[in-house]
Amino acid sequence: MNISKSLYLDYVNCRRKLFLSIFTPEKGIIDDSVQRRIDQGHLVGELAYKLFETPAKVSYNNDFEQMVKDTKDLIDKGKKIIAEASFRYKNLLCSFDFLEIIDGGCNIYEVKSSTKVKDIHLHDLAFQYYVAKTYGLKIDQVNLIYVNNDFVLEDEIDPKDFFIIEDLTAKIIAMVDNVKKNLVEISRLKKDPGFMYLSHCGECEYHDHCYDEVPEDSLLYLYNYRRKAQYYSQGIRTLEEIALHDPSLNEIQLRQIDYHYHDYAPYVNQVALENFLDKWVFPLHFLDFETLDFVIPRFKGTHPNQRLPYQASLHVLPSAKSKPVHYDILLEPSEDPREKMIAFLETNINNNGSVIVYNAAFERSILRELADQFPVHGIKLEKIIERIVDLLDPFRQGMVYNKEMKGSFSIKRVYPAVCPEKAEAYHELEAVHNGTEAMAALESLENLNNEDREKMKRNLREYCKLDTLSMVEIYQRLTKMI
Incomplete structure (x- = not known):
């Protein structure tokens, strides 16, 4: 060979x-x-x-x-x-x-x-x-x-x-x-060595094939667990087994294990959740970016792999009883999106009120880089950053959990778990269903004819709109849990 x-x-x-x-x-x-x-x-x-x-x-x-x-x-x-x-x-x-x-x-x-x-x-x-x-x-x-x-x-x-x-x-x-x-x-490799867990499995083209063999109660699905490889190599493979062998598991991990094997009602720490939501200030701004990065920079002042915001969706909720108002922007990958994105944010985000995102590290990094590269807008952008609230926090901090989350707190898992009537919402979208597909769709705009480009733009807008609408609906459902 x-x-x-x-x-x-x-x-x-x-x-x-x-x-x-x-x-x-x-x-x-x-x-x-x-x-x-x-x-x-x-x-x-x-x-x-x-x-x-x-x-x-x-x-x-x-x-x-x-x-x-x-x-x-x-x-x-x-x-x-x-x-x-x-x-x-x-x-x-x-x-x-x-x-x-x-x-x-x-x-x-x-x-x-x-x-x-x-x-x-x-x-x-x-x-x-x-x-x-x-x-x-x-x-x-x-x-x-x-x-x-x-x-x-x-x-x-x-x-x-x-x-x-x-x-x-x-x-x-x-x-x-x-x-x-x-x-x-x-x-000497003559036969299939079988499944083995490695930290870089997610980057492999055979990931889906290999993980078809992994049962739902696998140790590999335990939330934020850093000793998977150690225990998996020792033959400890299930959630039940790891609960018996590792006394260092935290409360969130133990709850995931317990809920996996039992049909409990959703867990809610009402005091912690109420304290979290009480800090929010209306109007609420639910914000999400979609980005492209280029190893070889295209635009003056950018660096390799800089994430450039080409799309944003924003739902604004003026009060608890009002309906959300939607704004969005979608820019072509051939242009530098930064100044137009800044203008969109400054126009549509009020000078007061919380800015709600999901996994705040990402949005903060985008906004901070814009502020650094365009200092004339720095003060306004920093004020937006200061008002950011992370909707991921009540889930990763253990305030809310139910069995359908299965140890994952991504918005694609949390949304249908908290709002089960919307379980098929992302699946029903056309062409763009996740961030990876959104990035590919954004980049494809350069190479499509006018008709296909407009269709893909509609798909991108619907996807990004659902990202912020899902945040609104998760928030509304959380308020009913208090």
């Missing part, structure tokens, strides 16, 4: 992922967020070409042997920088983002769209180094090219400012024995 770099990294990430990638790749699902990350990575890779003077390129070919031949031809022609240089050593296949040939030696460069060096990058480069050395290349340096998180776009992007190039040679050489060990273990 041939082992490519991607298969090797599958093994490093998870033995089962490698098995599935080889034998049942059709079970993997590349969702919108993963595909977007891949696409952004390609753009970063293209920009990295400008770091080198006239690099030659080996064209991608399904026939890897042809890529190996093309690489040899370019080396024979005296090319000093070769992109996608490809080599085979026995059953090991590897392509380098850039191979630099200098004075009889070679330097390897790997490009990543992240803003820091990660462990998986070291494994990536270690495999490349091992293949290169066993093939017979003299490797002088092994370098990682990654994004400078402190970069701020002024006029044009200078790749030398945008990227950081870090020499990791010493670390990579120290990992060679580990590569050899992993390759031996890969050669």
Whole structure:
């Protein structure tokens, strides 16, 4: 069996992922967020070409042997920088983002769209180094090219400012024995290792396939529990078992376990909930943003991966007995949305009254970045930030719980749990049902014809509107629990 770099990294990430990638790749699902990350990575890779003077390129070919031949031809022609240089050593296949040939030696460069060096990058480069050395290349340096998180776009992007190039040679050489060990273990992998819990399971394209095997009372669904891997590896797999083995579980976790096995009435700490709601000041402003981020900044004054608010929904409730009034804004991804979003907020959010969000860290970060980058609006934006109330708090602080929450306090779980008559509300939307789909839909607006663009805009507006309407209805239901 041939082992490519991607298969090797599958093994490093998870033995089962490698098995599935080889034998049942059709079970993997590349969702919108993963595909977007891949696409952004390609753009970063293209920009990295400008770091080198006239690099030659080996064209991608399904026939890897042809890529190996093309690489040899370019080396024979005296090319000093070769992109996608490809080599085979026995059953090991590897392509380098850039191979630099200098004075009889070679330097390897790997490009990543992240803003820091990660462990998986070291494994990536270690495999490349091992293949290169066993093939017979003299490797002088092994370098990682990654994004400078402190970069701020002024006029044009200078790749030398945008990227950081870090020499990791010493670390990579120290990992060679580990590569050899992993390759031996890969050669012995003949059957499905079965489900294994890892902290990065959520990022894997086989997540849904693997979690189909996980029962509803699994320890893995315990709220905010940081010792899952430890106990799961010891064979402690259910909520009932963890309650017996870990005396450090908190009140919220114990309540989740108790409610899972019993049909109790909803739990409400009325005193705590009343104290929480009494602090709210009318008019109430229920606010939600949808954002896009770009690894390569598009607009002056922005930095890599800055979350730019392209859409907002706002429901304003003037008094307890009034009906909510809805406002919204949706901007095109081709334009800088920041100043128009600020104008929307300043126009529609009153100078007094609470601002209600769900998971306040996100909205606060968006507003604070707007205030920092547009100081002329800073005072007004800071006053909005000061009035933020987090509707997530009564759930994650244990004031309210019912069985249908199943240990998750995301709004997509809390809304149907608190308002069961709205259980299908998000499912009934067209095309956009969650934040990941909203991001993909926002970005797609650039490439749609007029008719499809207007339809997608309607879908986005309905989705974002439901996010804030659901907050209004959760609030109204909470007031009836006191």
